[in-house]
Amino acid sequence: MTSVKPLPQYLVTRYHGWKATTFAENHAWYRRLATEGQRPRAMVISCCDSRVHVTSIFGADQGEFFIHRNIANLVPPYEPDGNQHGTSAAIEFAVTSLQVAHLIVLGHSLCGGVKGCYDMCSGNAPELEEKSSFVGRWMDLLRPGFERLSEGSDEDRQTQLEYEAVRTSLDNLMTFPFVREAVEADRLSLHGCHNDIAEGGLKMLNPRTEDFEPV
Incomplete structure (x- = not known):
């Protein structure tokens, strides 16, 4: 080697x-x-971004969190097509084998993956449109979220898209039969959060208002 x-x-x-x-x-x-x-109480799906330190944010010790990281903390829909699915495999293991009680999707500010999706969907990143772009094809998961953005500045819309990444992942989680079964049986609860890196802020998705609110 x-x-x-x-x-x-x-x-x-x-x-x-x-x-x-x-x-x-x-x-x-x-x-x-x-x-x-290991007997983790929660699974956290977060971004690969090196600035997002999941265990520090929640003061977690070793063995407390089962953590999976990918670009823009996205969860794909349930697709058992025989291909390799790292994120789906991690979710399956956490829910069916480890039987975690909580599954947290943690987004963050100034996400490079989300910005790439925003630029791509705005026609400003043709390189991400190439079939050979792993990032571009992964960020296709967030295209529907881009279509839901309201009017505003690019900065505000990119923040909105960060929130949409969390919502998209939570919606896609419920397409997994074993996740839906665990949620409906009250063995598992889903949570959406967003971390402001510069300010150390944390917002939580309120299921009643469907807005992100400070914790």
Whole structure:
């Protein structure tokens, strides 16, 4: 594997620091997680964006969250077509095997994937229209959300589209039979959130008003 190289030294140094402090001080807890297996209370579907630190936002410890990240925190509709589906597989495992009680879709401000979709649907990103663009074809999931945007500035509409990404994912989650069954049996609850990176804000989708409101 000639294309593989050793880890950068700064990561090795950080690892040894973690092993000597956080791990050493909580060794019994890590051993318990290893021997008893994971029992997360919630699954979080968030964006790949490095600025979105899910465990820090909610103050979660190891073993508390089952986390799946992808571009723009999107969930595709249920399509058991024989192809590989990383997001769908993660959802299936969380709901049917781990039996999480909560499934949270977490969007965020200044999302690059959402901006790409906005530009693509506005005719300003022809490269994303190419069939060979993985990002473009993934962001096709959000095209219906773009069509629902109200008038306003580009900045406001992009924020609206970030909210639409969360709504789209929540709607698509209910197309999965095992998700719908768990929700209807009151074994699973779905939640939509949006994180403002610059301000540290968190909004939650209110199911009654269908608006995002500060928590």
